[in-house]
Amino acid sequence: MAIFRNGTVLDHDSWTVVAAGAPVPAEGDIIIALADFIAQRDALLGRVGPVGVAVEAGEELDDIVGDLPRLVLVALRFPKYTDGRSYSKARLLRERHRYGGELRAVGDVLHDQIPLMLRCGFDSLEVTHEPTLRALREGRVRGVTVHYQTSAREGREAAPNPARRWLRAS
Amino acid sequence: MYRYDEFDRRFVEERVAEFSDQVARRLSGELSEDQFKPLRLMNGVYLQLHAYMLRIAIPYGTLSSRQLRKLAFIARTYDRGYGHFTTRQNMQLNWIALKDVPEILGHLADVEMHCLQTSGNCIRNVTADQFSGAAADEIADPRPYAEILRQWSSIHPEFTYLPRKFKLAVTGAPNDRAAIQVHDIGLELRRGEAGEIGFAVYVGGGQGRTPMVARKVRDFLPEAELLAYCTAILRVYNLYGRRDNKFKARIKILVHETGIEELKRDIEAEYEALRAENETLSVPAEEIARISAYFAPPAFESLPERSAAFETALLRDPDFARFVERNLVRHKQQGYAALTISLKPIGLPPGDASSSQMEAIADIAERWSFDEIRVSHEQNLVLPHVRLDDVPLVFAELQRNGLAESNAGLVTDIIACPGLDYCSLANARSIPIAQRISERFADPARQREIGDLKLKISGCINACGHHHVGHIGILGVERKGEEFYQITLGGTGDETCSIGEIVGKGFSSAEIVDAVETVIDTYLALRTGPDETFLQAFRRLGEAPFVEALYPAKAA
Numbered sequence: 176m177a178i179f180r181n182g183t184v185l186d187h188d189s190w191t192v193v194a195a196g197a198p199v200p201a202e203g204d205i206i207i208a209l210a211d212f213i214a215q216r217d218a219l220l221g222r223v224g225p226v227g228v229a230v231e232a233g234e235e236l237d238d239i240v241g242d243l244p245r246l247v248l249v250a251l252r253f254p255k256y257t258d259g260r261s262y263s264k265a266r267l268l269r270e271r272h273r274y275g276g277e278l279r280a281v282g283d284v285l286h287d288q289i290p291l292m293l294r295c296g297f298d299s300l301e302v303t304h305e306p307t308l309r310a311l312r313e314g315r316v317r318g319v320t321v322h323y324q325t326s327a328r329e330g331r332e333a334a335p336n337p338a339r340r341w342l343r344a345s
Numbered sequence: 346m347y348r349y350d351e352f353d354r355r356f357v358e359e360r361v362a363e364f365s366d367q368v369a370r371r372l373s374g375e376l377s378e379d380q381f382k383p384l385r386l387m388n389g390v391y392l393q394l395h396a397y398m399l400r401i402a403i404p405y406g407t408l409s410s411r412q413l414r415k416l417a418f419i420a421r422t423y424d425r426g427y428g429h430f431t432t433r434q435n436m437q438l439n440w441i442a443l444k445d446v447p448e449i450l451g452h453l454a455d456v457e458m459h460c461l462q463t464s465g466n467c468i469r470n471v472t473a474d475q476f477s478g479a480a481a482d483e484i485a486d487p488r489p490y491a492e493i494l495r496q497w498s499s500i501h502p503e504f505t506y507l508p509r510k511f512k513l514a515v516t517g518a519p520n521d522r523a524a525i526q527v528h529d530i531g532l533e534l535r536r537g538e539a540g541e542i543g544f545a546v547y548v549g550g551g552q553g554r555t556p557m558v559a560r561k562v563r564d565f566l567p568e569a570e571l572l573a574y575c576t577a578i579l580r581v582y583n584l585y586g587r588r589d590n591k592f593k594a595r596i597k598i599l600v601h602e603t604g605i606e607e608l609k610r611d612i613e614a615e616y617e618a619l620r621a622e623n624e625t626l627s628v629p630a631e632e633i634a635r636i637s638a639y640f641a642p643p644a645f646e647s648l649p650e651r652s653a654a655f656e657t658a659l660l661r662d663p664d665f666a667r668f669v670e671r672n673l674v675r676h677k678q679q680g681y682a683a684l685t686i687s688l689k690p691i692g693l694p695p696g697d698a699s700s701s702q703m704e705a706i707a708d709i710a711e712r713w714s715f716d717e718i719r720v721s722h723e724q725n726l727v728l729p730h731v732r733l734d735d736v737p738l739v740f741a742e743l744q745r746n747g748l749a750e751s752n753a754g755l756v757t758d759i760i761a762c763p764g765l766d767y768c769s770l771a772n773a774r775s776i777p778i779a780q781r782i783s784e785r786f787a788d789p790a791r792q793r794e795i796g797d798l799k800l801k802i803s804g805c806i807n808a809c810g811h812h813h814v815g816h817i818g819i820l821g822v823e824r825k826g827e828e829f830y831q832i833t834l835g836g837t838g839d840e841t842c843s844i845g846e847i848v849g850k851g852f853s854s855a856e857i858v859d860a861v862e863t864v865i866d867t868y869l870a871l872r873t874g875p876d877e878t879f880l881q882a883f884r885r886l887g888e889a890p891f892v893e894a895l896y897p898a899k900a901a
């Protein structure tokens with residue numbers, strides 16, 4: 176499974192996804208489903224290795240908001256690339272809850288949605304679609320680079336015209 | 346008119362380049378049709394029954410002569426020499442080739458136009474009153490706000506994959522000509538106590554198979570808060586709108602299922618939080634002023650209230666008098682008028698204009714209407730600013746080009762969706778029904794006697810022909826492979842918005858025109874006088890007399 180992070184495609188990922196309801200390994204970086212996280216919260220947060228939580232598109236963020244400073248990774252799922260709920264959740268995590276850890280898009284992650292995902296605050300992507308991986312490796316995923324809105328990337332996008340305050344360029 | 350700066354130009358150019366790349370990846374097979382579909386839709390490309398259709402955005406229905414000429418050129422070069430103006434103030438080309446689309450988009454970009462977000466589950470092209478900046482009853486011009494919304498919604502990173510399409514409309518006048526209450530968000534410009542500008546905000550209107558009138562969520566939203574408030578509505582909708590059933594995915598269903606009070610609380614809470622964290626969502630007065638300057642009134646002359654040339658023509662030419670009676674709208678500037686150019690000639694498909702007609706209109710607008718043309722959601726064109734002195738000359742030019750039909754707002758000024766002639770979702774044909782009704786009521790004296798009447802036809806329950814808000818609505822249905830038509834009565838999209846009621850079982854294609862005539866004859870027989878419009882009479886009488894006339898056996 177390839178991960179795109181910081182502009183590069185990594186063929187190896189340090190994170191292990193724990194299947195729903197499966198026992199939690201004592202060591203290593205793990206991503207655990209939201210329901211399992213809630214059930215074993217204290218044990219997990221007391222664990223030595225880093226913990227990430229996977230949130231499905233239909234699940235709420237309420238149960239992890241208080242724990243965000245201790246979560247190293249949050250994965251938001253796109254069950255189908257046309258399901259846009261995780262865009263809003265990514266922005267809420269970054270802009271409202273000031274989440275600073277890794278924010279990973281998982282599921283149906285495709286070429287043409289990636290520019291939007293990055294602007295909504297995702298900084299890593301789990302990609303399985305071969306043509307998308309190829310495009311990422313070849314640096315062909317650009318999208319439109321000028322924007323009519325600010326994004327979760329404030330501070331990393333230029334403001335080309337101060338008179339038009341919400342314009343941005345990436 | 347709004348003019349692109351460097352930034353806007355670059356945005357459209359990059360978007361065209363991106364879509365050209367997507368088309369190439371589709372043609373190479375890298376993108377499946379399923380993956381390509383939402384991308385092409387967001388760039389205005391539909392697959393219809395016989396060919397691809399391209400829907401060109403005409404933001405808030407405003408065009409310059411140069412732009413209209415370009416549309417004429419594109420229709421002639423890449424299509425069959427005509428274009429179809431739609432109920433969303435856009436223009437559709439019904440017979441284009443996919444491979445030509447990037448080139449067409451390039452031509453459009455040359456005149457600061459595009460096809461962005463004319464389709465797909467995103468924020469669609471924002472619509473506004475076709476008489477913006479001209480109407481005598483206007484509180485403020487809605488177009489600067491519609492332009493601000495257009496920019497804000499363009500490739501919005503968060504709101505491009507919504508549960509379903511999302512439509513906004515803005516009216517600047519209390520007499521609502523933009524049908525804001527059947528939009529996902531409807532905005533009505535108002536003045537507050539100190540004369541400041543703001544909006545009444547409506548949410549959750551829509552047509553389709555579950556028609557609903559929008560609910561008001563804010564009496565007065567200060568203008569600076571427009572984007573923060575719309576962002577809040579969209580975010581709540583994006584997170585909680587249904588995605589399990591495409592027919593229940595519009596925000597109207599969320600309003601209905603959640604309840605307006607609870608939803609309003611969610612929206613307000615989201616709005617307060619957004620304001621606190623993102624100051625760029627508040628629109629500074631300087632930016633509103635900067636954009637408004639593009640829509641400043643043209644250099645009107647100061648003219649007397651009455652025009653001798655105009656009044657002489659009224660006396661001499663009965664055709665001209667008829668045109669004035671129906672197609673002229675009072676202007677806010679003394680000595681001027683706005684004119685409707687009807688695209689509903691008797692017996693022809695509603696909303697179509699040939700390339701040479703478009704060119705003629707472009708010439709007329711350049712010479713006599715400060716270079717401006719508008720598209721109305723009723724599928725007509727408008728010359729917004731004509732000197733009364735010039736109206737006779739303009740009328741003569743329109744006549745010469747077959748564009749002087751004097752039927753604005755009359756029974757033959759029909760809205761019809763493309764229906765089974767083009768649309769792959771259709772159950773029945775719409776255009777031929779419109780043509781036959783138009784022929785039946787062709788007599789100008791008879792139309793005038795009937796008076797104001799909005800007749801709207803949809804070829805299926807998706808209601809693109811707005812039948813729910815027709816005074817008389819016609820809905821095409823299919824029964825055992827045959828086309829049938831249901832009649833709804835009493836709908837209206839104006840500020841007294843209501844959804845028409847189905848009166849009974851459908852009529853066959855052979856019967857439907859007679860049925861419409863029966864409804865109209867019943868109205869004529871029962872109205873208190875010529876001053877009582879069809880809608881007023883229906884509201885007074887209810888459906889009973891119409892049902893009796895339509896289904897005599899049942900009543901007996």
Ligand code: SF4
Pocket residue numbers: 762763764765768769770771772775803804805806807808809810
């Ligand atoms: S109402 Fe139905 S038939 Fe008419 S254009 Fe819409 S989808 Fe097609």
